[in-house]
Amino acid sequence: xxxxxxxxxxxQVLKKHTSxxxxxxxxxxQQSLAVSTHPSGFAFRAQDNKNMYRLELYNNKAELVKLVxxxxxxxxxxxxxxxxxxxxxxxxSVRRDKIKIRSQGLPLFDVTDKxxxxxxxxxxxxxxxxxxxICRCLFSLSIRIx
Numbered sequence: 001x002x003x004x005x006x007x008x009x010x011x012q013v014l015k016k017h018t019s020x021x022x023x024x025x026x027x028x029x030q031q032s033l034a035v036s037t038h039p040s041g042f043a044f045r046a047q048d049n050k051n052m053y054r055l056e057l058y059n060n061k062a063e064l065v066k067l068v069x070x071x072x073x074x075x076x077x078x079x080x081x082x083x084x085x086x087x088x089x090x091x092x093s094v095r096r097d098k099i100k101i102r103s104q105g106l107p108l109f110d111v112t113d114k115x116x117x118x119x120x121x122x123x124x125x126x127x128x129x130x131x132x133x134i135c136r137c138l139f140s141l142s143i144r145i146x
C-alpha cells in the first residue's frame with residue numbers, strides 16, 4: 001500500500017537531530033475516544049516522515065508497520081483494547097535487528113527487520129472520526145538507551 005498525504009492525520013511530532021540505535025521506549029497511552037480507522041501511534045528509528053517503524057494504535061488492535069519511501073508494510077497486528085478510562089502501558093525494545101513490543105507486560109510483537117539501524121522517534125496523532133466527540137490522546141514517554 002503506497003502512503004500518500006492523509007487528510008486524517010493531525011500530525012507527527014518528530015524529535016529532530018536525534019539518532020538512537022538500541023533502546024527501550026516505555027510509554028503510557030490513553031485515548032479519550034476509541035477510533036477504528038484513524039490510529040495514533042509511536043514511531044521509532046525514524047529517518048524522516050517517510051522512513052520509519054511505527055506502532056499504530058486503533059481501538060481494538062495494534063499494528064507494527066514499516067514505512068520505506070512512504071510505502072507502508074505491515075510487520076504484524078495484534079488485538080488490544082484502548083479504553084478512554086485507563087492508560088495502556090507499552091514498551092518498545094529494539095536491539096540490532098530485533099523489535100519487541102509489549103502491552104501491559106504481555107508480548108505483542110517479536111520481529112526481526114534490518115531496514116533501519118537507528119533514528120529518531122515521533123508521536124503521531126490522527127484526527128477524530130467525522131461528527132464525533134473530540135479525541136484526546138495522552139502520552140507519557142521515557143527512553144532508556146542501551
